[in-house]
Amino acid sequence: MASLFFRLDGKAHEIELFPDLAPQTIGKLISTLPAELDIHCAKIAGQHIFWHAPVVADIEKAQDILTLPAGTFLYWPERQFLELIYGELQAEKAQVSVLGRLTGDIDWLKAYGRHVVRNHGQGLLRAELLAGEGCEALAIAEDELASPALAALRAARRQMWAAVPEEMYGLMRRTGMMLPYGPLAMAEGELRKLHELLWRLRSDALGISADRRGDVACFLIDAFNARIDGFCALHGCGAVLDDARPLLKDAVTAPQALEELILYTGRAAAWLDAYIPWNALNEATLASLAKQGVR
Helix, strand or coil, X not given: CCEEEEEECCEEEEEEEXXXXXXXXXXXXXXXXXXXXXXXXXXXXXXXXXXXXXXXXXXXXXXXHHHCCCCEEEEECCCCEEEEEEEEECCCCCEEEEEEEECCCCHXXXXXXXXXXXXXXXXXXXXXXXXXXXXXXXXXXXXXXXXXXXHHHHHHHHHHHHCCCHHHHHHXXXXXXXXXXXXXXXXXXXXHHHHHHHHHHCCHHHCCCHHHHHHHHHHXXXXXXXXXXCCCCCHXXXXXXXXXXXXXXXXXXXHHHHHHHHHHHHHHHHHHHCCCCHHHHHHHHHHHHHHCCCC
């Protein structure tokens, strides 16, 4: 039996893996471990914690997220989230890949989930994901890159995953009317939407032929970069996106470039999300609605 371990505050919690349900996703994930995680709270779906997946994988043996029990470890391809469920979920339509399940009592996860909700946006919430014995045989390594331009894009992606870019701190230090929350929320939303659209673009199911995807991807970069770079002043992110355009136009490099951009934009959005105090914003919204008689 292969297992991963979710280590929190020095204590390791075992996740039994189900490689028969999602061999590709599990194999790719194992090749990225050990990994330090920044944990996020769910905004709509309810009682689960998530972190951004460091791999791109298609759905495997799709299951409805609302049917899964507490303790399930899953991958949501369209959002590219890895998640641990700790209680009842709210109405949200999602087909996901089940990767495994926590062993033993999960009261610790329920308590931690509540902690994440209360403290999201008040500092990075850290955990680790580690591979247990026997996982090496399941690992699927990243493809090698022959193109120097692709290698440069991968290097930019790895740098984005390594640490919060300094320009994001610059964004959060901006002062003035509705600053810094305005550009912080805008940048997170624009990067997240770009990520999700790029992820969809790689799928044959949407009816966009492979020879047209480069043009569509470049259109999306132009549209979203107007705010990511132009309004939010994330010039480094903007340059990486712009520099990828020739790779997307080339039929040979386009598929790998698209996957690298999916990983890049998703991680950028996740860094920004980690600094948004969602619970406090929700409470302020509830108070405002109550004052207006909406609640």
